[in-house]
Each structure stands twice: as structure tokens, then as C-alpha cells.
Amino acid sequence: MNAQTASTRTSATSGRQCSPAGRVTRSLLGYGVIAGPVYVAVSLAQALTRDGFELDKHAWSLLQNGSLGWIQITNFIVTGLMTIAAAVGLSRAMTAGRGRRSAPLLIAAYGAGMLGSGIFTADPAQGFPVGTPQVTTVSWHGMLHLAIGGAGFLCLIAACLVLGSRFARAGLTGLAWMSRVTGVAFLAAFAGIASGSHGPTVPAFIAAVLLVWAWLATISVHFYRRTI
Template identity: 60%
Template sequence: MTTPSQPAEAAAPPSGRRPCDRHRAVTRSLLGYGVLAGPFYVVVSLIQAVTRRGFDLAHHDWSLLANGSFGWIQIANLVLSGAMVLAAAVGMHRALAGTPGCRWVPRLVGGYGVGLVLAGAFVADPANGFPAGTPAGPATAISWHGLLHLAAGGLGFLCLIAACLVFARRSLRLGHRGWALYSTLSGVLFLLSFAGITSGSSSAPVVLGFTAGVLIAWAWLAAVSVQLYRATPKPGA
């Protein structure tokens, strides 16, 4: 009487290869959104800035693009960019687990993501001649959604500034002086640019300075996401 053949061990990994670590794979994927969010937001904003009638990069901040018949594009841009930042914050929480800064860095980055989403949901008031037909100068009256836009944006920016400084402190504790200096400079420069735009001035130095600060902040988020991505072992390693 013949005996049935033994079933093949399908669960065994191929020779010389280790099974994929799903936790690591998800963590690295989430951190990837921290790299994508900034370029996505900047490119979408710049395309609108150079194609929409009446918009002046030297005198209008990008939040004003949420107004007008094509305002939905910037609204979607803010919401989607914020969602990507939130995904990156979850990735940071996973990547930093058990290390200095593991609680507050992800929370503060997540606060920035929430601020972006809410800034998209609550549209800024038209001002400084944009959209076309709007009187020159700041808005004479602030609507409820304009007020909430300012509050959400301000809270989000302060969260990211704090995240830069907390990450700088973490880096210093770990002996990473270069990262500590870079994070501190990023946070301070963004804070200065934010302080300038809160003055309400639409002068070129203030508006362009704020735009530069936003670019610096996005670059910092991307750089930190890349660092943590590289520090997280590959799933099959």
C-alpha cells in the first residue's frame, strides 16, 4: 500500500531569503509621504500661481489661491498635502518608537498636517486684489471661515516649528550635531518668516520671505523622513 506524499512546505521562504517584515514595510511607506507632500504642495501651488489671472507671487500668499472659480484646486491641494503629512507623522511614530523624541516629534508633525487640512476646509478671505476684482489691501472684514483659516494655519505652522526644535534637541542628545543645527535653523527661519506674514504686510520682502520659509519647512520634513526611512531596516533584511 502506498502512502500519500508529504505536502510541500509552502510557508517556508525561498532559500537564502528572509520573510518580509510587514511592520517595516508599512513604516517605510508612510515615511515616503513625508518626502512627497512638500513637492506635491509646491508644484500644484506654483502652477496655479503662474496661470491664474491677477495672482502675483511677490505680493500674494498661496492661501489666497483657494478663492475664485478654481479655488477648489488649492483647497484639494491643502487637504491632500495635509493627509500626506499625517501619514508621515504615523510613520515617524513607528520609526522613532523607544528613542528620544518618539512622542512629541510625530505629534507635532501631525499637528501641522491637521492644520493644513483645516486650512483647506476653511478658505482664506480674498485680499490684496486677488481674485481679480477684489479691492487692494487687506480684507476689511474677516469672515468666520477666514478667521478659522488663520487659526488653523497658525497652529499648524507653530506645531512644525516646535517639531523642528524638538527634533534638534533629540539629535543633540544622540550626538548628531549637524542634524541639531539644521533643524534649529529650519525652525528659527520658518518662525521669522511666519512672524513677518502675520504683520499683514503684502510687501514683496515679507511675502517672498514667507514663501522661502514654507520651502525651508517642507525641505526639513522631507529630509527627516528620508533619514528615518534609511534608519528603518528593509523588510527583508
């Protein structure tokens, strides 16, 4: 009888794992895992090969300019859409509790910020592309790029803190600390680069971006494993 019960439970679990809704949710969460590697790989490939671009000086947004700017524009748009898809997956996977509604919405807003930053491109600046003056005038689309991107960053920081609180309440200490550290580190890096200062602020911001994508991948995997 016990063996029969165990067999029945195993069959039921297998059936749930193969449910159409679960497959859709897992597929959406998968975008949270691949979004970061795609964005970073495409950005770094350009940063290391495009003439005049300096990793320790230029923000990756500047890659939207020049004859090859369409690559980074596409990178922003595609990554933004993948982030929104991951947020939809989170909204389907998360059960009742703190951040059930707000966290996916905040992550979706971050994805929308990337999407908007791809549509409204950054202005050439700081000598890139080659021949650009160090100081340039900010255009209307450059202003929108900064405003939309900044709003998305703030939503991302809020999402980190909200999920950090949720994980702490659930006793998931590692995820709680990772979420909170990611939010605080990204806030500090964003404040540094938004101040307009150069030097270590650009590498620090790149490091914070890498941390953010690692965090999104980690929480996507966490909820992926709990989706049946």
C-alpha cells in the same frame, strides 16, 4: 563558520527588511518625501498662471478663491493628509528618546492644520481674485483659516526644535542644525507675514515653506533608512 554566520546574519537582515511592519512604516515615511514637492508644484503652477496673482504680494492661501479655487483647496487637504501619514510613520520608526512621542504628534498637528486650512478657506484679499478690493472683511471661515493654520505652524516650529535636540543628543550634528535653523527661520517668516506687512515678507515666507518641506523630506529619509 564565519562565512556561515555572515550568511545567516545577511538572511536575517533581509527577512527583517521585508517585514510587513517595516514596509508599512517605510510607505508612510515616503509621504513625508512627496508631500512638499506636491504642495509646492501645485501652488507654483497656479501662482504663475492664474490671472491677477502676484508671487511677491499674495499668499498661496488666496489661490483657494475664484473658479479654480478647488485646486488649492484640494492641495491643502491632500498635503495635510500626507503629512499626517508621515507623522504616523515617524511614530512607528522612532525609538525611545527625546521627542519619541511629542515630535510625531506635533508634525501630525501641522498636517491637521493644513487639512483644516483647506476646509476653512481664506478670504479674497489684496485684489485677488481680479476685482477684489485691496481691503476686505474677514469672514468666520477666513478667521478659522488663520487660526488653524497659525496653530499648525507653531506645532511645526516646536517639532523642529524638539527633533533638533534629539539629533544633537544622538551626535547627528547636521540634522540637529538643519532642524533648529528650519524652526527659527520659519518662526521669523511666520511672524513677518502674520504682522500683515507686505514687501519682502511674502517671498521670505515662501522660502521658509520650501525649507520646511526640505526638512520634512530629509528626516523622513533619515528614519526610512533605519527602518527594517
